[in-house]
Structures are given as structure tokens and as C-alpha cells.
Amino acid sequence: MLQIENLSRKFNDLLAVDHISFQVHPGEIFGFLGPNGAGKTTTINCICGLLKPDTGSIRIDNQEITSAGTKIRKKLGVVPQEVALYEELNAIENMRFWGGLYGLKGKQLKERIGTLIDLAGLKDRVKDKVKNYSSGMKRRLNMAAGMIHQPKLLLLDEPTVGIDPQARHQMLDTVRGIAKGGTTILYTTHYLDEAEALCDRLAIIDHGRILAAGTQEEIKQIVGENRLLKVIGTFKHEVAEKLPAQIKDLSLISIQEKEVVYSLPVKYGTGEFLEKLITSGFEIDHLSIKEPSLDSVFIKLTGRELRD
């Protein structure tokens, strides 16, 4: 459905997207996981034609977006990070306006609005002005507006930013519902749990580069059957660096002034590790143990947690 080859985009001296390539297959939810500023939105803007890439190609449904123009836009639905609705209009008026832009009218438009209002769970509030909605309701209507024309590919750019956990849960259900209907989804997020809960496949992006891509299982293989041990406290760096030599299969992932991260296979217990830390003179303020997960993959790949 979506093929991106060698895509890059620079803003002055900042290389926001650095020669990335990935594919999104029809009917899947593809996660684009990375911290703020990783290059996710820049990639989305290139896909929907608002930014001209410096290099590379973007193909949607086997058509190059630069040459296809309006035809491609009709296949593409975009749900921007910010709520993009007319606050003085109600839900139906908004949907009617956005539907009209895609050439929908009459019975077809009316039916489509009805379906999406149901999907967004706004049936009881359709006649209220959008400005009176909660942020969760606005987000759901925002998503519905992006789907009014039944796009083949839906780009969701961090659709759950700034909403409460309950509304977020509802939103994820809505996305699953859309995917079940056969729409291909490219879902950008910096929430690991969302990516884990939703995505069939995903790519981890940081500083404009894709660090890993594949199914969740494939990506977790990067850390293998290892757990990550993160120690925060006071210690001598040379001691911390020599520790892997003293414990079998222990490897150093990253080290900072008061923080060090090790990787240790799950088959080994953490008792010996803790004992070694204490005997080596570590003054431990905090110790965290992460089982193999996307988070531990991200830490292994970047040396820091995603929320950093």
C-alpha cells in the first residue's frame, strides 16, 4: 500500500529524515514509534504532499505521489496531530464540509456521516458545537473527519496526545475498528504501550533514522532473551565498565555520570549481579529491571528510554 524508499528531508542544517525506507502492507496497522522530534511528522508531511522530499520516492498504491496529485489525495486520509475542526460548527456540519471537499454529497455523504458518528461515539452530541466537546470527543471527531471519504490509507499522527486514559482507550478501540474495516493505517506515536497494543508491524525512528523495523517479535529479538538492568546512583566509571568481565553474559549498554544500563539474559538471576554491585562500591539510589519489550529495545538501540 505504501512504499517509502530512501526518503530524506532537511530543514536548513537539520536532517529531520535521514534516508529512511519502509513498507506498509494493505490492511495492517503500521506503527511509527519514536520520541518527539524523531522525524515522524516530517515523514507524514512528505507522504501527504505538504513537504517536498530532498531525496527518495513515496508510492501509494503503486503510484508515485509527486506525479499522481489529486487522485492520490482521494486515497489518503490524514488525521493531524492537532484537532483540525471548525469549532463553531457541530459534528454533522463539520463532516459535511470535509466530505464536500472530497466530492461526497447527498445520500452517500449522509450515510457516511452516520457511520462515522457512530464509530466516534458521538451520536448523542451531533448537534452540539465542537467547541463544547471534551478533548477526547474532539479527537474522535477529528479522526472521523479524516475518514469521511473512506481512504485506503489513513495517516494518524499521534492521535492520542493530550487526552485522558479513558478517552485514549476509546480511541484505540476506534482505530482497531477502522483497521477491521480494511483500512491500512500508519500510526505514529511515542507511547510504547499504544504501539504494542495496536500495531501489527512497526518501525522505531530516532534522529530521523529508522533503527529497527518489523513485527513486534522480530524487533524484540534485537534484545533477545535479555532483561535490561538500569542502575542509578554513585559509582566509579572504570569499575562499572569492568563489571561485565566479572559476570557471565553481562553486557554494558550505556553509561552516564550517575546512570548505567546493563543487559543480562533472563536465564540468569539478578542476585549475583546485585551482590557484585554492592561489593564493587556502587551506592545504589534506584535499580530497575526491564523484561524484554519495545522499551528495552529502544534503550538498547539508543541508550535512553523513549520518554527521555
Next chain:
Amino acid sequence: MKNPGGFLILVAMPLIFVLLMGLIFIRSESDEIMPHVKLLIEDHDDTFASQFISGAFGRGELADMFETEQVEKDQGRPQIDKGKASALLIIPAGFGDSLLHQRQVNLTLIKNPSEAFAPKIAEETVSILAEGGSRLIRIASKPLKTIQEQIDGDKDTPEILIASLAVQIQRLIKKSQTYLFPPLITLKEKSISKEEKSASTASQIYTVLLSGIVLMSLLFILEVMARDFFVEKENHTLYRLLTSPAGIKGFVLSKQIFLFIAGMTALCLAWSIGILLFGIKIQASQIAPFLIFSAVIIVSYTGIIGMIYALVRTRSQGQAMAPALIIIMSMLGGSMIPLNSLPGFMKKIAVISPSYWGNIGTQKILLEHASLAQLSTHLLALGTIAVTLTLLSFWLYQRKFRI
């Protein structure tokens, strides 16, 4: 339109403004407030010539302005010194005789220094009379000489000579009346009643006022509407609009069309209410040229406003820059001050203002019943502005709204 109430208020503002200005101008016109000049006349000559001069102040419109009083010799000056009159006109002895012999003669006017305008009016009027009189005497020198000979001689004047002189003088007056007297406006004015004259003048004044003020207000209305370019961006709806099949071109074009429709609606509303409210008369045959010409003005205005908002980076910049430019354009275009009252250098540069072409053209259509063909220069100027700025703003918007 999200806020029709606001739009109607914007349309009402120029009408209120025109009403207030109209009340000021038309009231002073109908009230016929004339300056009052008290003029003392010392006639030391007491001939037909001196009586012609002193009598002139008691005829026609001068009679409304001047209150004359004949005073005895040396009686005028004390009254002026006491401030009881605006000026004293002294007609010297031998005035009539000197005129008939075409010798130079001086009239003396003593002005009251404590008054500002009235003595000046007296001075101007006397100088006009003296000028007119001198010319009349030069033109009619031949018959006047004959009259003088008859006066100097002892014989009775034959009737045939009197008839001949009368015919000569009549011919002279006929030939020179174009130069000596104003054109035949007086006759026209006499043919209509005072009420009709007042209504017609009021209609013309309101037409001139409304033409200028509506054009200025249109720019302000369009400016307010054009802020939508940035409102869409601030509300993030622009993002969704640009990713839709409409794209950037569709978005900018739809906004320009919206501005045009809003502008035409505002213009038609303002003029319709103006016609009802101020009794402005527009000939049926002029409605089509007026609407076509107005449409061209509005396209040029949407181009200007579109250009301003394409150039600025933020809405606040636009809100600061646009009104300043509108005021300059309107000032040069005669919307705020009549064009003939502008200083010379401003008159010269007024042609750069689209409001100038719009205002003058509208007035020509409505007051002089000009056809569109007669306004080809105006249409060309406005059309050039419209096409150039619209295309340029399209190009700038495409650059601007690429994220």
C-alpha cells in the same frame, strides 16, 4: 459566513459615516449661511457711473451678502474707526467723467482691521467690479464717446442716434456676455424649484460621499475577511484543507472567491441602503455599468488584500500593516478628503492608488452617466492591478503554505 452580524455591522459603519458627513455638508448648503458685510459708501461723484458701482451691491446675490449705507463726506472713516462697518468705499469726485474719457481713476477702500473675513470679501468684490467695469468701458468706448459728446454738447440728441447707440450697446453686450458674465447656469437654476435643486444637490453630495466611503470600507471589510487565511492556519484546519484534493490552489482560489462575493454583497447592500436612506438617484441604464465596474474594483481589492496577507508572516503583522495601507490608499483615492482638496504632490501620486481609479470611475458612472467604454483607462488600471496582484499572491501563498 460564520458571523453575519459582524458583517452587517461592517456594512452599516460607512452608511453611518456618510449620514453624518452628509448632514454636515447638506445642512450648510440648504441653510445658505452667507457672510454678512456692512459696507459704507461715500459717493463724492454722484453720477450714473458711481451709482452703478454703489447700486451693484444691492443687486442679486451681492444684496444677500452686503448691507450698504450711503454716508456723507468724511462720515465714513469715524464709523470704521468705531468698528461699526466692515469697510468704507470712497468713490472720488469726477469718477464718472474719468471713466467716460477713459482716464485712470482710483476707488478707495478702507478696511476695518478688527474683522478678518468681511473686509476681505468687500475688497475682492470691489476689485471684481472695478475690473469688470474697466473692461466694459474699453469694449464700449465708441458708443460711450458718442454719449459723452452728446452730454458735452448743447443740442438735443436725435431719436435715431439713441436707437443706434442702443443697438450698438446691445450687440456689444451680446458678443461679450460669454466673457463678462457667467455661463447660463443661472437660467437652468431658475427652471427648477428650490426644493428640487436642494434634493438634486443632496443626492450628488451623498453619491460622492458614499462612493469614496464605501470603497474605503470595502477594503476594511475584505481585510477582516482575509484574516481567515491565518485563522485556518491557527485552527489547524488549513493542514486538513491542504491535504484534501482541493490543495493549496483550491484553498487560495476559494478564499479569493469568498472575498469577492463578500465584497460584492457588502457593496450592493451599502448602495441599496444608501439609495433608500439618502435619496441617491441612479439611472436604470447605469446600474449594469456600475455593477460591472464595481466587480472590477472588488477583484483588484481582493488582489491587494490577498497580496498583503501573502506577504506578512503572522496575522498580527497583517492586522497592523493592512489598515495603514488602506488609509493611505483611501486618502490618495479621495475617500477621506475630496481629490481636488489634496495637496499638489498628492494629486500627482494619487494615480498609484486603486481607490483613485475606483472612486473617480464610480462617480463618473453615477453623476456623469459615463459608459464603460469611456472608463477604459480606469478599467485598465484596475484590471492590471487585479490580475498582477492576484497571480502574485497565488504564487506567494503556494510558497507560504508549504509546511
